[in-house]
Amino acid sequence: MTSPKITVNGDRLWQSLMDLAEIGAYDDERTGLRGVNRLALTDADAAGRRRVVAWMKEAGLAVRIDQMGNIYGRREGTDPTAAPVLTGSHIDSVATAGAFDGCLGVLGGIEVVRTLNERGITTRRPIEVGIFTEEEGVRFGTDMLGSAVAAGRLTPEYAHALTDRDGHTLGGELIRTGFAGPTDVRLAPPHAYVECHIEQGPVLAENDVPVGVVTGVQGISWQEITIHGRAAHAGTTPTHLRADAGLAAAQIIVHLRSLVDSGAYGDLRATVGHLIVHPDLTNIVPARAEMTVDLRNPDDAQMARAEEALAAFLRDLENSRPGLSLTTRRMAKTAYVPFDDSVQKVIAQAADDHALEHISLLSGAGHDAQEIAALCPTAMIFVRGEYDGISHNPREYSTPEACAHGVDVLATALLRLADQD
Secondary structure (H helix, E strand, O other): OOOOOOOOOHHHHHHHHHHHHOOOEEEOOOOOOEEEOOOOOOHHHHHHHHHHHHHHHHOOOEEEEEOOOOEEEEEOOOOOOOOOEEEEEOOOOOOOEOOOOOHHHHHHHHHHHHHHHHHOOOOOOOEEEEEOOOOOOOOOOOOOHHHHHHOOOOOHHHHHHOEOOOOOEHHHHHHHHOOOOOEOOOOOOOOEEEEEEEOOOOHHHHHOOOEEEEEEEOEEEEEEEEEEOOOEEOOOOOHHHOOOHHHHHHHHHHHHHHHHHHOOOOOOEEEOOOEEEEOOOOOEEOOEEEEEEEEEEOOHHHHHHHHHHHHHHHHHHHHHOOOOEEEEEEEEEEOOEEOOHHHHHHHHHHHHHOOOOEEEEEEOOOOHHHHHOOOOOEEEEEEOOOHHHOOOOOOOOOOHHHHHHHHHHHHHHHHHHHOOO
16 A cells, blocks of 8 residues: 655745754855855854754654764664665755755755654654765865765775865864764665755756656766966066966866867766966966866766866877976766666655656756665655756755655655555
8 A cells, every 4th residue: 555645844844944054154245145155074064963963853863973974863663674764965065055955855854754753654664864974075075975985985984084175184074073973884775765955957947847856867077187387477488488387277178168069978068166276476377277177977988988088188288288297186986877766656656646747857966865876776856946946056046835845755755665565
């Protein structure tokens, strides 16, 4: 017998989102809006974690923290031997965030538990709500870090040794903030994992539907390129005698766009999100440039071809410019991850039962779900965003109704998965 559909308290969910958004809040000069800056394991992130842990405990969840600072709140089922159904996301942010990215999945999971409690609904399997550490990868340079270690793709030793730009290690910051937990970080395989997240794109709005059933996550490649040139006087050094690191960085950016525009590498996307030159003075030719390259592709073979094309260009650039040398460092690499068909069907049926139109779509952004997919059947629910789905920006916005619809689907899907044999 199929478990019934359930509807959450949308007003309470919205209030939780707005309350959490006040932790790490700042006034954004560019947009004139209130934004969120809650980088992983900063004081703001620690304060946000403490607030959410308090909400978990108020909802009756038993809380545990692992050696990566991942947090899990557990609602027991009637069968103590059954593997749990896991949901969750992250609450760390980029430096210019809105209120929804990651947070909707965590707070939505807590709202599901509140609703089950209020209705006196028991489940066969336990339900757990997770908060994963450093999903964004902004501070320590590797995205989906907590979930990657929990799933076994990365080791805790590797993760703990990562440093931010000020030289602070992740392991040290876990201790400093009080989130170096005692629990083994390797996660026992759940029965299933469902993550609810804002879309962070325009597809749902373009199709005028409220819910997306996510089929998978495209491949992601991050690397850091350092260009070593030679500092020189801007007025006295002839152009042909310069080893200009800034010019080389510009040429790399232009070449990346040409790779995308060529169409030869499938649905490739390329972004240089960080670029800085040294000594960063008006009248000095840059001696060094540091930049990051973010490549995305839903086809692993096409991604590999694009990476090789970039590497070949870097070799040619170095060889053709006397005085230039380039080094690269891999920051992160994840392959295309398809999601489980059976979990997608549970999500789609839940949306149908709530009379919510939905479409299937691939995620362009990385999510903790792609890591947990290595452990158990996994899929995601996307919630429609406004303003072309803009994200990583204070203009990021999903309506209270859209958030409630997405978590209604999450609640019904979790209930049905938690009642499976």
